[in-house]
Amino acid sequence: MFDTLKPAAPDGILALMALYRDDPRTGKLDLGVGVYKDESGRTPVMRAVREAEARLHETQATKTYLGLAGDVAFNEAMIGLVFGDAADRSRLRAAQTPGGTGALRLLADLIKLARPDATVWVPDPTWPNHMPILRAAGLKAEVYPYFDSATAGVRFDAMIAALSAAPTGDVVLLHGCCHNPTGADLSIEQWATIADLLVERGLTPFVDIAYQGFGLGLDEDAAGIRLLASRVPELLAAASCSKNFSVYRDRAGAAILLGSNATEADTAYGQLLGVGRGIWSMPPDHAAAAVRIVLQDEALRVDWKAELEAVRQRMLRLREGFAEALRRQSNSDRFDFIAHQRGMFSRLGISQEQVARLRSEHGIYIVGDGRFNVAGLPDIGLDDLAAKIVSVL
């Protein structure tokens, strides 16, 4: 039967990871996959998470099943982290998932059950895995205009025009913050306009929030999703702990849904858990348990927030330093937008050929669309890096 299969198309981001690993050059630089790196180029286990893991090791008496929803206290804590007090808790339900991707897939399958003919509208561009996840769930997916490469901002009027024409019952995928791959986010006024449009047109928001705490701050990054949750009847949210708890490989996230009322939320939640039963049965526990311990323990929570804030501040400094170095080396303000955007990614706005030359001539790895990982930038030598970039323009 395998002879019927064609080779799978490689995933651009993961293929880049492998190319980088196999590159024997010293001085190579990985600005590809979205992983936070500190001053020494390491991705450390966060202090509070390490302490939570130690406590877990000491106190965990069994590894028996937790059930379809995973760790119930983790789910509650994630609802609090993402929504604060902005939404009616009686209408919110959460299920623990393997990473944010697991949440996206679970919710996509729920959409397919509830509205099999719905189209999911995704921003152009978006995280390269969004379309495959939606299509794997059997959903139709279309793009709406989002990023304006000329201004490095959001094409808001075009976005609103496209969504205004979407049929009632469709779903709109939005990045909660730190848009991946562009770093161009919506203002709170724009979120409000979108909320009105969604209500008026009968569209359901599906928010991917994978970088909460990496942009403007933990609460500020959730302001858009919270505003939606205070106004729309229904909402789907995929939250990831990979980045803000730095538990990438352990896979922890949450699929959260807001129903029109508690009864509908319960029904949808039952179906959501049933979908999970058919994919992974029950979610993996370890990182979610550590995150739950951190969020429930006042001292650990405070320390986690402080470390996350230091991570965010470092990325801001790197953004500013890199934009300045590029200004000096290119004698232009062409790259100034890097200092104004937020989160882990921006796009350099260079061609695929120029991206390939950066890799072959200088050992600098960025994604084919020009996306680079801000957290992968070196603290020293930004001018050297900027000069190499300018040399391929």
Ligand code: LMR
């Ligand atoms: C990224 O966009 O680099 C990360 O979300 C990692 C991934 O799975 O693609």
